[in-house]
Amino acid sequence: MIESECLVVRSYDFRETSLIVDLVSKELGSVRALVKGARNPEKNWTAHLLPLSHIKVSLYPGKNIYLLGNCEMVNFFSSIRGNLYRLCLATSLLEIAYLISPPPHQELFSFLFKTLYFLDRNNNSSLSLFPVYSWLKILHFSGFHPELKKCVVCRKEEDISLYSVKLGGILCEQCRERDQYAIRVDKQIIGVFPILSRIPLPEIKKIYISGRHKTRLRQIVYSHLLYRLEHKPPTLRFLEKMFLRDE
Numbered sequence: 001m002i003e004s005e006c007l008v009v010r011s012y013d014f015r016e017t018s019l020i021v022d023l024v025s026k027e028l029g030s031v032r033a034l035v036k037g038a039r040n041p042e043k044n045w046t047a048h049l050l051p052l053s054h055i056k057v058s059l060y061p062g063k064n065i066y067l068l069g070n071c072e073m074v075n076f077f078s079s080i081r082g083n084l085y086r087l088c089l090a091t092s093l094l095e096i097a098y099l100i101s102p103p104p105h106q107e108l109f110s111f112l113f114k115t116l117y118f119l120d121r122n123n124n125s126s127l128s129l130f131p132v133y134s135w136l137k138i139l140h141f142s143g144f145h146p147e148l149k150k151c152v153v154c155r156k157e158e159d160i161s162l163y164s165v166k167l168g169g170i171l172c173e174q175c176r177e178r179d180q181y182a183i184r185v186d187k188q189i190i191g192v193f194p195i196l197s198r199i200p201l202p203e204i205k206k207i208y209i210s211g212r213h214k215t216r217l218r219q220i221v222y223s224h225l226l227y228r229l230e231h232k233p234p235t236l237r238f239l240e241k242m243f244l245r246d247e
Ligand SMILES: [Zn+2]
Pocket: 151, 152, 153, 154, 155, 156, 171, 172, 173, 174, 175
């Protein structure tokens, strides 16, 4: 049996009273578990197992799926749940992490955990760079961080003017032929990349970048993310449709 701290990604009804839950676990990474009788009135863990909840659980390894034994609520993130944009952002990050998460998991879990607490407590802070920032962090902790300081081919720091999703980072003029689909990128965006990679989350509001460049930056990092994910999780699709419009 493993005691684990988890964030709930999604849950499905299973048979009469059970649930199947997908979790991002601090100890195990992406986990699917069966929760027998979760919808029984005497147990009633339905709220515990809603997407986003931070829970402590006991997990028993089964043949194809874990069995969830005990479940204790740590945080329900009620403030995030009261705002559709924040809810979409938070649940899409969990879905991305669930899809992409390879071991080790601790740093990724710790980032998600801090991010949800930040979203829950800072109701009024600007979130315009938040998606880009969190996508880059998840890519980083999963080992897919794009090269944002030097040309991804020749390692030169000068004459950077393109971004290659295929090669995974910025490209200089001399190496442009290595990817005919490389995207042309403005200098202001090239300058923001390394800052975004190193500052803590509460500091992102201090970064100044125009609306046009912000949109372009988001498009670039989003393309990189989708390339790595291979398919778009439902909440990310919804977030894109409803909220990720050009500024
Ligand atoms: Zn180069």
